[in-house]
Amino acid sequence: MGSILSLNNPKSKEGESYEVRTGDNCKRQRLSSSSFEENTRLIPNLPDEISLQILARIPRIHYLNIKAVSRSWKNAVTGSELYSLRKELGTSEEWLYILMKVDEDRLLWYGLDPLSRKWQRLPLMPMVSLDDESEKGLGSTLRMWNAMGSSIRIADVIRGWLGRKDTMDRMAYCGCSVGAVDGSLYVLGGFARASALASVWRYDSAQNSWAEVSPMLAGRAYCKTGVLDGRLYVVGGVTRGRGGGLAPLQSAEVYDPQMGSWTQLPSMPFSKAQVLPTAFLADLLKPIATGMTSYRGRLFVPQSLYCWPFFVDVGGEVYDPKVGSWDDMPMGMGEGWPARQAGTKLSVTVEGELYSLDPSSSLDSAKIKVYDHGDDAWKVVAEDVPIRDFTDSESPYLLAGLLGKLHVITKDARSNIAVMQADVQHNISPFPSSSSSSASPDSPSLPVVESEMGLWRVIASMSAGSMDLVSCQTLGI
Template sequence: MGAFFSLAGTKARASEYNEVSQSETCKRQRMSSNFNEENPRLIPSLPDEISIQILARLPRICYLNIKLVSRSWKTAVTSSELFNLRKELGTTEEWLYILTKVEDDKLLWHALDPLSQKWQKLPPMPIVAYEEESRRGLSGLRMWNVVGSSIKIADVIRGWLGQKDTLDRMPFCGCAIGAVDGCLYVLGGFSRASTMRCVWRFDPVLNVWCEVTSMSVGRAYCKTGILNNKLYVVGGVSRGRGGLAPLQSAEVFDPCTGIWSQVPSMPFSRAQVLPTAFLADMLKPIATGMTSYRGKLCVPQSLYSWPFFVDVGGEIYDPETNLWVEMPIGMGEGWPARQAGTKLSVVVDGELYAFDPSSSLDSGKIKIYDHQEDAWKVVIAKVPICDFTDSESPYLLAGFLGKLHVITKDVNHDIAVLQADRHNPLGSFPSTSSSHPADSSHEHSDLLAESETDVWKVIAARNFGSAELVSCQVLDI
């Protein structure tokens, strides 16, 4: 059996990215065609049912080379039967998918297998054509690249205030990222100055991109979350006659049916009680994050007027009642934020964590939300990060392998994946609220500082040159 695996060749293994050219793949398939005709079974002398059982137990990183053995082996390792069996056997693996922005404002995906610490470059998102509408009707076909670009939310706010619109110089930007049912989704964004409805899906089993049902409205900078194996999208901005306008609407995508359904719009109740019409016109309400927590969608919100923003709590959507309610005061007001649009949070083992940048340029804190006390508590007092002020997302949060991870660029400009690895549970520290005496808070900070030396370890790092972090997702396949 080992001889069959070796047919994948050394050329693919020589690359850390495990990339194999299409011509090389075709050549390998032609070389193995005679073998297939003589041995119709996947593994000679074994029923295919047993062979599938064997393949399902192999690490997923092996599949890239295994599918080069023959057409029948490629069919086997890209079949739903195999991956359904992996779920039954409990042999699924969590991979980290990182979206980066490179030169010419293009977005590229990279996948990391944390067990083997090997990286794999995903195929680029396809170039497609869309018709744009103008006041005179159809203005013709415009070519744009789904990989597009991304800009800071601050540039969008400048557009709201009538300043120079950066979007007019951008081919595509502001897309949202989601992951559901083992696939990545890229949603909406801008094509030049028009918000898009399109949705693209990446299937990691087939290693291909395809377009799926579009959203009901064009959105950029919307927020995504997963509940009950469905992809929810809320807020964002849309291009109207008066320029960019914030959206309160929400919708949900069912990957099983491929259908989008409407969800009640966010009330933005805090924005409705502004004292004057002037403030209501100047301060724009925006959703600054979304996290699925305890069976509900938690959406922190802000009122924004460049260059100022004010946190106004947030709202929570309950799928059972199909209603939005105000977020608990402590949860909303204490939700850490670096800037509007970048409230980083992740749920690990049922606990809600958020990244809170410090005033220092080389550190940050990790906080956990205590739903019983309705308070955020510091659990890791120092996160070793470097501040890249020109980057839209200088750091990201992810939860996989049952642990909290921070993705950032180190001092050598390598993209590093840091894992919180400590013997003490992350939530074992006492609360650091303002109501505590000053000396108690000082003692607690000292305790945290002393215990940070063994917290973080780098599980993977790679130099992607000038690439900037944009977003990340985790797929369990």
């Protein structure tokens, strides 16, 4: 007699069974073949299409463990099909990625899942290859810069940021810039043994690995980056000039991640720098880009003239990709853009609004300002932001837009990295029109609905020890 096999057939009646006779070789062969096919599936007895639907709904923080289940599961969570499906289902997640400097000679990336509040350390960036010219070392290069009496005094900038003269000998990517586009992180340029690099490294979050992509058209460090319409823009920075010194760059270029190539853009005119009253000042003060942000379909680049350690704000310029040209930044925007130490101007666009952090004279607080394009003015939306400004740190605080809200990342007095969230854009009154505003044009402000204590909340923290903040990016995957 044969055995009894119950099948989960939705068309069969409940309790109905089928008899499989011992001599029925054809049916046994088909059953064996079916079992083999099921064993190769992601989830037994389920089509892979349904299994992918399940995996796409699992929080991404678990994907590292999922990859260890089997080779097929690893292929699934590292493949592009799963992440395309996550976009279709609306299950994409935004993570915050923070770059930190460790022990004066290393850079480390950490990713934060804001929902689980868990941190993930990224693999180390690969070491860069250097040409023979860069093997001279930092000591002779710094002596050469000082002997030349460079008006830029980049040597002092590097000493101040790194704290040790020999750090550039040991630390790759010093002065690198970072960007995020098309679901990937990018690390661009920087110094390596006093050479300005053109190399670009891409972090693939699905593969959890770094790979080198097409280099920039020019080697540059301390350049500014921005993203617009799915493309990565790079402007300014410094590079090695004649005689081994460093010179500021006015050039700009754009990277298309789909094509994997760079395209030269018109250089920044630095029009304000061309109208200095004397040739002496023109030689002494060098124009640099001190920030970059995408806002209302264009790229806004605040600029300064400087001779270290002195900075003079000169407004900025705006690049319109539709017409491919530069124009002067609105006066109120450029002159009122809050500046961080060393002349850098932080900003972030959240839900279409442009925010910046204005450090106060106190070491324990700052203000959040938003730009009103109608009035061409920066207006205070939050005061007494609880930050700790470490004067010996190049980046004592960072700004980020995450989950549709403004975030401030800072290092507290106990050496903890704190990620603070504020729903600022939902706590401000509508912008007054130019004709009806009664606020002083020098220090306009908008009322905050909630108290400052209730406005900010720490969503995540980690012990930083000797690590210092460098930069951050938000990535949706």
